[in-house]
Amino acid sequence: RFPIEAGIPPSFRVLDEQSARDLVAEARAQVLERAGSGDAQLAAAVAHILTETSENRLHQILDAALGNDRRRLERFFSVLPEGEDALRKLAERAHGVNQGDTVENIAEEFCAEAKAEAAELASVIAWLADGSKTDKAFARELEAFSTRGFSTDAFRSLRDAFCKTGDGEAKEKLVTKGLAEARPELTAYVIQLAERYIAAEQRCRAARAALLAHAALTLADAVREVYAAAKRARGVLDYNDLISETLKLLNRGDAAAWVLYKLDGGLDHVLIDEAQDTSPEQWQIVRKLTEEFFAGAGRRGLFAAPRTVFAVGDQKQSIFSFQGADPDEFEVNRQHFGAHAQADFADVRLQTSRRSAPEILQFVDAVFTDPAARDGLTSLGEPIEHQPFRTEAKGLVEFWPAIKPVKTEDKDYWRPVDVESETSPVVQLAEKIASKIRNWLDDKVRLPGHDQPIRAGDIMILMPRREPFATEIIRKLTQMRVPVAGADRIRLKNEIAVMDLMALGRFALLPEDDLNLAALLRSPLVGLSEEELFALANGRQGRLWRELADHCEELPAFASAHMFLSEVLRRADYTPPYEFFARALSADNMRARLLARLGPEASDAIDEFLSLALEYEALATPSLEGFLHWIERGDAEVKRDMERGRDQVRVMTVHGAKGLEADIVFLPDTTTLPDPPGRRGELLYHKDGVIFPIRKVDACDAVTAAKEIAKQEALKEHRRLLYVALTRAKDRLYVCGFENKNG
Numbered sequence: 001r002f003p004i005e006a007g008i009p010p011s012f013r014v015l016d017e018q019s020a021r022d023l024v025a026e027a028r029a030q031v032l033e034r035a036g037s038g039d040a041q042l043a044a045a046v047a048h049i050l051t052e053t054s055e056n057r058l059h060q061i062l063d064a065a066l067g068n069d070r071r072r073l074e075r076f077f078s079v080l081p082e083g084e085d086a087l088r089k090l091a092e093r094a095h096g097v098n099q100g101d102t103v104e105n106i107a108e109e110f111c112a113e114a115k116a117e118a119a120e121l122a123s124v125i126a127w128l129a130d131g132s133k134t135d136k137a138f139a140r141e142l143e144a145f146s147t148r149g150f151s152t153d154a155f156r157s158l159r160d161a162f163c164k165t166g167d168g169e170a171k172e173k174l175v176t177k178g179l180a181e182a183r184p185e186l187t188a189y190v191i192q193l194a195e196r197y198i199a200a201e202q203r204c205r206a207a208r209a210a211l212l213a214h215a216a217l218t219l220a221d222a223v224r225e226v227y228a229a230a231k232r233a234r235g236v237l238d239y240n241d242l243i244s245e246t247l248k249l250l251n252r253g254d255a256a257a258w259v260l261y262k263l264d265g266g267l268d269h270v271l272i273d274e275a276q277d278t279s280p281e282q283w284q285i286v287r288k289l290t291e292e293f294f295a296g297a298g299r300r301g302l303f304a305a306p307r308t309v310f311a312v313g314d315q316k317q318s319i320f321s322f323q324g325a326d327p328d329e330f331e332v333n334r335q336h337f338g339a340h341a342q343a344d345f346a347d348v349r350l351q352t353s354r355r356s357a358p359e360i361l362q363f364v365d366a367v368f369t370d371p372a373a374r375d376g377l378t379s380l381g382e383p384i385e386h387q388p389f390r391t392e393a394k395g396l397v398e399f400w401p402a403i404k405p406v407k408t409e410d411k412d413y414w415r416p417v418d419v420e421s422e423t424s425p426v427v428q429l430a431e432k433i434a435s436k437i438r439n440w441l442d443d444k445v446r447l448p449g450h451d452q453p454i455r456a457g458d459i460m461i462l463m464p465r466r467e468p469f470a471t472e473i474i475r476k477l478t479q480m481r482v483p484v485a486g487a488d489r490i491r492l493k494n495e496i497a498v499m500d501l502m503a504l505g506r507f508a509l510l511p512e513d514d515l516n517l518a519a520l521l522r523s524p525l526v527g528l529s530e531e532e533l534f535a536l537a538n539g540r541q542g543r544l545w546r547e548l549a550d551h552c553e554e555l556p557a558f559a560s561a562h563m564f565l566s567e568v569l570r571r572a573d574y575t576p577p578y579e580f581f582a583r584a585l586s587a588d589n590m591r592a593r594l595l596a597r598l599g600p601e602a603s604d605a606i607d608e609f610l611s612l613a614l615e616y617e618a619l620a621t622p623s624l625e626g627f628l629h630w631i632e633r634g635d636a637e638v639k640r641d642m643e644r645g646r647d648q649v650r651v652m653t654v655h656g657a658k659g660l661e662a663d664i665v666f667l668p669d670t671t672t673l674p675d676p677p678g679r680r681g682e683l684l685y686h687k688d689g690v691i692f693p694i695r696k697v698d699a700c701d702a703v704t705a706a707k708e709i710a711k712q713e714a715l716k717e718h719r720r721l722l723y724v725a726l727t728r729a730k731d732r733l734y735v736c737g738f739e740n741k742n743g
Contacts, residue, residue: 002259006249009235016615018634020238025633027227028062031219042222045215052212058219065220066227071279071324073220074244087221088214095210095702103204107152110200114145120189121146127186131179138174159201162194170198205700243281250288264292268307275313275333279324283333294340306344309337316377316384316723319655321713327720331379352387355661357395357731361386364726368719376716377723384723393731394448400736402671403429425738426468427476433461433666433736434476437649441482447663447731456483457647460662462654462725463669464718469738470651473668477649485648486601488656492612492636495605497594500525501581505628507565508572508580514544521548524597525590526561564588576622578613585610600646608638654725665729670722671737674714 003010015023035042049058065073080086092099114121121142128139141161148154164171174194180187231237237245250256270290272278278286286309293307311333318327338345353361368374368384377384403425421427437459439445444453463469466489477484492498500523506516518537521528521544528536532555540547545565552562564587571580585591585606595602609631616627639656650662726733 002249002262005252005255005259006245008237008245011235013236014242015231015236015238018612018615018630018636019236019619021634022630023227023230023234024066024223027066027223027230030226031062031222034222041218045218048211048215049219052208061216061219062223065223070224070240071244071281073224074240075280077221077224087217091210091214091217095206095213095700097203097206097210101203101207103207104152106200106203106207107155110197111151111155113196114193118146121193124186124190127179127183128175132176135176135179155200158197162197163201170194202700206702209700209703243279243285247281247285247288250285256288260288260292263289268305270309272309272311272313275311276315276318276327276330277313277320277323277325278329280326280329281324283329287333287336290337309341311337315379316720317658319658319717319721319724321717327376328379351385352389353727354389355730356386356388356727357390357393358388359395359397360726360729360731360733361388363397363733364723367726368723374719376713376719392449395729395731395733397733397735400432400734402737402739403432404739426472429668429736429738430469430472430476433473433668433734434480434482437477437482438480449731450663454664455647456649458663459666460650460652460657460660460664460728461666461668462652462657462728463667464654464672464674464721464725465669466653469669470653474651477651483646483648485646485650486599488639488650488652490605490638492605492608492638493631495602495638497598497602497605498609498631500594501584501606501609502628502631504568504584505577505580505624508568509625509628511545511565511569512543517544520565521561524593525584526564527593528557528561532557560588572624575624576613576617577624577627578610578617578622580624581610581613604638608636612636654721657728658724661728661730663730664732664734665725666734666736667725668736669738670735671739674718 003012031042032046035046046058049061064070080090083089089099091097092101125139125143125146128135128142131139138161141158145154145158145161148157162171162174163169171194174190175187231241249259267289270286270293272286290309293309311330313330315327315330318325318330334347338347356364365384365386368377371381374381374384405425406423437456440454441456446453447458461473474484474486500520503516503520503523504525506513507520511517514537518533520526521533521536522530536547536551536558537544548558548562548565552558567587568584571583575583585594591606594606612631613627616622616630620626620630650657650660652660
């Protein structure tokens, strides 16, 4: 309604995910190109990151600049003070680094002090040389330091002398007991020297981390600017822009006052659903929109309808932090609106569960009885209590022992490295669950209080992560002929139906590609058998397409294939991508043939593929070659609708199951903690600035603190994830797990 006031194109279009990924890739490429073409600041940042870390970390930083951490980065840069060195100064301050401190300066300062104490150091070396084997080794390390001229290179060599591990932790004992008792004054000097060295080493680590943070933030800022410029040039916004630009508009002085005045008359009620998943920026928008609800005449008179803010949510179910959700904001804003509404504020706690049987609710309450177990579920840490609505229901919670790895020799030497062995705990547990479900269906088992036997659609299998279990359980269920809906999310390029359609497009562009044509001929789109393809391809003198044309009269299958593919070639040059594939799927009932071979779940992938073809035509010149390149370069995902309806077992992540339920729920992966933040590669944030994860041996106190905070936040969300998983079950809950090779 207010694009001019917001400073955005009035006819802006919202970017789809695929187009956004393309613009992000272009922004990354442009920044790296600028770094290699004379931009000294970017070149220095890239060189520093590559030298200190790796090329992989460089790509992680570029991805993070416009990834899940983008909102927090936007928040950070929005309050960054102006000035040429503001970013560097902030990075130094966040890491506790004095202005101008460098690794070389700190090392030189320590070495200069040590050189002035050369006599004391010589006495220590001679004293240690008369001690034990350990003392003599310590003496050699100190002597190497002094003989190398107290240089910065020699400074690094002292790390093994004073530190017991690579992370800079001091050794508990530097000299043996007998030697220490003989010369306590020299012992005191050695301890003092070690303390000074470790302090200097920590300062070096902090300076190194600050430089890395500055370099990473410099690149992140450059990628953001290029990406923003690309969007402005195209007149588009992405989803994050809808939030950030709205918030900027509502904070924009006189323009904001005008906008709020125009909006105020039309707003009587504001509803915030799933409030626990609302980001801080979204809460700020709600606050701005509802300011007048609590001010003077804005409350409405005696005869006017009341104005209300209604927020519904459950902190215990906040599991979307990667989308910017902050569960603590729920409590912060509850207090904010409570203070403004005063006597008109109602805080309604809904303790009654209308879904789960009493036994399941009792189990959930017991799991989170310990304060440490429920840390992160709520801001106030109050006990978790549920009241069952289905008081007469008979529920069951069953634990299965965790399956441990068995040390056996793998006889299958040709098994791919990314495929689990049949003796692995993952495969064993998948087979156990699949057999249990198969027996229920065969024996027509009924749950207490249910009139009908258990159906496949009554069962849900939930995991905190898709792999390694999802693939195996789907495979085992399929082998045992249990109807299964497949994964809740699929990568479009990995779907067989999409591969077949892309092979059709590649054939239209290059019929001389024999391997692609052979795959296409075996696909359901053409349907040649192995024997027919062998007869056609074996012993041929020329291209496979020419061979098919020459022998199309020999077999009906050859004639049908040649006629279909000839029509495809005829339309390739002038037909837009959507029409090309839509007509191919409608010819001779091709879509039905694909679904008959690949299963009904392939329908989702086909529909998404066609939708992307339409989106591409709206963005670029509608060429078949351009569309195929666009699909191959992207990484589109399809989220299947897993609402209860089809009679199939649902295999899902807990994130995908939010809001769903099932009579029977299996939790097969309950023995694995979340990966630590550094291993996931995301950005870590310190209270005084932004810190990027680096190698453990380089970690300073500020980085270590940031990693610990991130680790604790991940554990808190992991507990909330467990709560959501447990409360999806209506009648039966099966808790099981497996141990990996490392226990």
